[in-house]
Structure formats: structure tokens, C-alpha cells
Amino acid sequence: MNLVEIAWGLDRLRWVPSAVLTEVVNRDGLCMWAFMDEPPWAGEELTDHELASRMCAGCPVRDECLELELRTAGADTVGVWGALPADERRELHWHWLQRGERAERRRS
Template identity: 40%
Template sequence: MTSAASSTSGWEQHAACAGTPIELWYGPDERPESGHEAYWRRRHAKNICARCPVRTECLADELLQSRADQHGIRGGMTPREREQLLATWRRGGLIPAEKPPSSETVRTLLIQEVPSSSAS
């Protein structure tokens, strides 16, 4: 993906999305896209994420952002899917409800729970 990175960890250089058009991950800026276009764009992006060697790192970095700062496909998930994952963890008592989770907790949970392919 070609954008300013939210993390300085260096994992971005190993991402399967490196060099892909930013529109694939966030949608077009200049026009609205149809539901059909959005579906296929997201599916294509998720397929790239599914084979990414740093998928967990990408998703963890995004999950640590505030809801207002989460956009596009990251780590193979949409903002809605990421929020649902966080809500599930909160309900299960795996992360605190009243404050952001720690980076270590998120990474541990992702290693345990994120399937190797969520291309749909």
C-alpha cells in the first residue's frame, strides 16, 4: 500500500500490499463506488492480506488506533469487522472495556484467533 505508515516498526516493507494502489485499500476518492465495486475491491484486498507475511502486525497496529482513525482494509479486515472483533474481546473480558488494549495483548490475541485466510 502506498501511504504514510502508522507504525515505525518496519514491518511495512515486508507487506504483500507494498506498492499497490491506495484505492484498493480505501476506495476511490474522486467518486462513490457501487456496492458491487466495493465488494470486489475489498475481496481483492483481503486476498492480498491473506498471503501477507506481516498480516498480524498490520492488523494489530490498526486495532490499536481509535475508531475514528480506522479506515479501509487492514490486516484482512474492514473497519466494521475490526470493531466486531474488539467488541467480542471486550465481551469476553479479554481486553478492557474502558480503555484501549495494550499492544502485547492485541498481538497475543491475534496470534490465537486470526484465521490464516479471510478472503470473503
């Protein structure tokens, strides 16, 4: 999936309040509870993309997590959110801003 498609896919979450996204990610995000102990890949040298793929594999709220991070951190994002490493999220942020009412608000 390319970044434009990802941005389009996140449009379904555009009206969900950030507080609700935060609650959902904190409650249901796999990384919030599954890795309390050392993760199975600890000690392996992984690229950011490999880490994001492993950490978020099977997470039921990847889109919600990604939407929340794009809203709150924008282009200043760091770490792993929504199964994407920071460099891909920074690139995605521009496409995300071009969608729907986000673009309209920026023009006003």
C-alpha cells in the same frame, strides 16, 4: 475464524511496541510494495470483504497490521487492515479490548 478467536490470536503481539509494529508493517506488508502499479483486480466491483481478502492474500504480517490498526484507530478504523474490512474490525475492536491487560487497564 470468528472474531473472538482473532482477538485471542492477537494476544501474542500485546507486548510488542507500536513503533516496532509500524516498522514491520511498513517493511514487510504486502500492500506497501506489491501494488505500486495498478492491482490485478482494478476495475472490478468488489465488496469490502473481497477487497480485503485479495489485497492481503499471502501477506506475512497480517496479524501485526491488524494489531497496529486496532491500537491506533480503534473503533474509528477505516480502509483495509489485517485482511479485514472496516466493519469487521470495528466489531473485533470490542473483543480485542476484552483481552488480557487491555481490559485491566480499562477498569483502572
